[in-house]
Amino acid sequence: MKRIRLLAAVVAVLALVAGACGDDDDSTTGDDAAGGDSAAGDLAGQSLNIGSANFPESVLLAEIYAGALEAQGAEVNVTPNIGSREVYFAAIENGEIDLLPEYTNSLLSFVLRQDDPNATPDATNVDEQVAALKDALPDNLTVLTPSSAEDKDVIVCNQDTIDQFGFSDLSGLAEASGDITLGGPPEFAERSPFGIPGLQQFYGAEFAEFVPLEIGPPIVDALNANAINCGNLFSTDAAISENDFTALEDDKNIVPAEAVLPLINADKATPEVTAVLDDVSAALDTEGLTALNAQVQAQGLAESEVAAQWLSDNGFTD
Amino acid sequence: MSTFGDTIGWLTTAENWWGPTGILQRIEEHLQYSLLAVGLAAIIALPVGLVIGHTGRFEHGALGLSGAARAIPTLGLLVLLGRWYPVQVGPVIIVLAVLAIPPILANTAAGISGVDPAVRDAAQGMGMTPTQVLTRVEVPLAAPLTLAGIRSALLQVIATATIAAFAGLGGLGRFIIDGFAVRDEARVYGGSIVVAVLALVGEGLFVLAQRSARPAGLRRRRAPSPAVTVPIPHTAGGVST
Numbered sequence: 001m002k003r004i005r006l007l008a009a010v011v012a013v014l015a016l017v018a019g020a021c022g023d024d025d026d027s028t029t030g031d032d033a034a035g036g037d038s039a040a041g042d043l044a045g046q047s048l049n050i051g052s053a054n055f056p057e058s059v060l061l062a063e064i065y066a067g068a069l070e071a072q073g074a075e076v077n078v079t080p081n082i083g084s085r086e087v088y089f090a091a092i093e094n095g096e097i098d099l100l101p102e103y104t105n106s107l108l109s110f111v112l113r114q115d116d117p118n119a120t121p122d123a124t125n126v127d128e129q130v131a132a133l134k135d136a137l138p139d140n141l142t143v144l145t146p147s148s149a150e151d152k153d154v155i156v157c158n159q160d161t162i163d164q165f166g167f168s169d170l171s172g173l174a175e176a177s178g179d180i181t182l183g184g185p186p187e188f189a190e191r192s193p194f195g196i197p198g199l200q201q202f203y204g205a206e207f208a209e210f211v212p213l214e215i216g217p218p219i220v221d222a223l224n225a226n227a228i229n230c231g232n233l234f235s236t237d238a239a240i241s242e243n244d245f246t247a248l249e250d251d252k253n254i255v256p257a258e259a260v261l262p263l264i265n266a267d268k269a270t271p272e273v274t275a276v277l278d279d280v281s282a283a284l285d286t287e288g289l290t291a292l293n294a295q296v297q298a299q300g301l302a303e304s305e306v307a308a309q310w311l312s313d314n315g316f317t318d
Numbered sequence: 319m320s321t322f323g324d325t326i327g328w329l330t331t332a333e334n335w336w337g338p339t340g341i342l343q344r345i346e347e348h349l350q351y352s353l354l355a356v357g358l359a360a361i362i363a364l365p366v367g368l369v370i371g372h373t374g375r376f377e378h379g380a381l382g383l384s385g386a387a388r389a390i391p392t393l394g395l396l397v398l399l400g401r402w403y404p405v406q407v408g409p410v411i412i413v414l415a416v417l418a419i420p421p422i423l424a425n426t427a428a429g430i431s432g433v434d435p436a437v438r439d440a441a442q443g444m445g446m447t448p449t450q451v452l453t454r455v456e457v458p459l460a461a462p463l464t465l466a467g468i469r470s471a472l473l474q475v476i477a478t479a480t481i482a483a484f485a486g487l488g489g490l491g492r493f494i495i496d497g498f499a500v501r502d503e504a505r506v507y508g509g510s511i512v513v514a515v516l517a518l519v520g521e522g523l524f525v526l527a528q529r530s531a532r533p534a535g536l537r538r539r540r541a542p543s544p545a546v547t548v549p550i551p552h553t554a555g556g557v558s559t
Contacts, residue, residue, distance in 0.1 A: 086501035227405035
């Protein structure tokens with residue numbers, strides 16, 4: 001009975017989504033026809049709401065997924081910058097969003113914690129993580145083939161701090177932690193293993209102060225102004241090398257593999273959609289992703305613009 | 319559990335109130351930012367408002383400018399200043415003061431310029447110097463309106479000071495932003511309720527202060543209230559009591 005009601009709800013949502021997208025048909029058909037000469041049109045009639053987390057790389061990946069799917073004739077609707085995982089996961093779980101770029105370990109940790117707040121993944125390599133994800137995700141969600149591109153959380157420190165304390169890994173940071181002001185997103189204060197509780201548990205760190213700041217420019221600015229000594233950035237962030245920050249080695253491996261992969265509503269993962277997204281994942285790698293991030297961050301190009309160029313360079317669009 | 323029940327639960331849990339990240343500490347930070355901002359705004363807006371109201375010069379220019387300043391998006395200005403001075407209290411105080419200046423300036427100028435010319439003449443006729451006319455007649459008569467301006471500024475600033483949390487600082491905005499980041503709705507709503515209550519309590523205290531600031535000569539009269547008896551010519555907006 002419960003299952004039937006759920007099914008009815010899913011059907012109703014799909015009908016609404018299809019209806020909503022149908023309304024937009026008239027305004028976009030012209031564009032599709034113009035740009036879709038070589039597109040096989042495999043995905044004609046399929047529609048996807050694509051979302052992203054609230055940092056530039058996630059927006060960029062969402063735009064890449066959207067562009068690749070659109071080039072094959074799908075109707076796409078991108079909602080960038082939805083928020084933290086806690087926020088956007090609820091949106092994809094309840095069907096408001098169909099597809100999101102994700103990272104293997106962060107997603108797995110999050111999903112496991114939904115059932116048990118103290119759960120931590122056993123899986124550390126990408127294959128194990130993907131298998132564990134398919135097992136742990138709700139029935140209406142699945143993940144596709146991961147790319148080799150990996151974007152781990154990393155703690156970086158500014159040059160002044162490195163000059164003063166001379167550490168190069170998280171164990172060294174923990175020893176000096178009583179003199180360290182650390183910046184990270186608000187949720188960093190409360191999550192484990194990669195967060196204040198995890199750094200305390202696994203490295204014994206007790207930081208002088210924690211400053212809640214969004215990952216990206218706010219943390220980079222605060223590092224440059226010495227308002228914080230160290231902060232949480234992503235390993236593919238071009239700002240790390242541009243500002244001579246030092247990324248600390250995670251010598252106790254609390255940050256496992258973080259391969260980029262699509263998280264998708266199972267009903268939307270048709271063979272055609274899967275094939276397109278697998279091609280995108282195969283074409284992405286870590287260096288390439290760092291370079292794309294640099295275009296967004298250093299050159300100030302729009303994510304959609306950078307995504308369009310990459311799609312064209314890699315033969316996904318004309 | 320209902321969100322309402324969770325929120326009540328959050329608000330009534332003792333450990334949420336105490337400690338370095340507790341509600342009491344956040345209220346203290348929140349009031350610090352708010353009072354510093356309104357104080358800074360008053361230091362700027364009161365003298366300027368006095369001059370404008372007393373001389374009647376620059377009325378349109380200054381009031382127009384301060385009215386236009388209300389259109390500045392507070393959060394946008396904070397992000398801009400925060401790029402140069404990250405995680406510092408200065409930008410927060412400045413953007414909140416920008417928010418507080420227009421109501422104080424407009425009400426002060428309106429209060430002074432609205433003093434009945436006959437009263438001013440009488441004061442001069444009694445041999446008062448222009449300074450005495452200003453300090454002994456115009457300022458006291460304008461005080462209720464001026465205080466109303468500060469009151470509305472304070473209310474607005476307390477309700478807006480949650481943006482300090484965007485700059486990595488404290489204040490009650492922490493509960494809203496951190497709660498949202500970890501999807502703890504009880505914390506978001508609980509924090510919002512504390513902000514609203516704090517703003518209303520500040521408003522209430524000010525109403526009492528305004529009553530005691532009403533000039534004795536006007537206080538004896540039962541009705542109508544001074545805001546009505548003082549004619550306020552040519553003042554576009556910003557007058558509220």
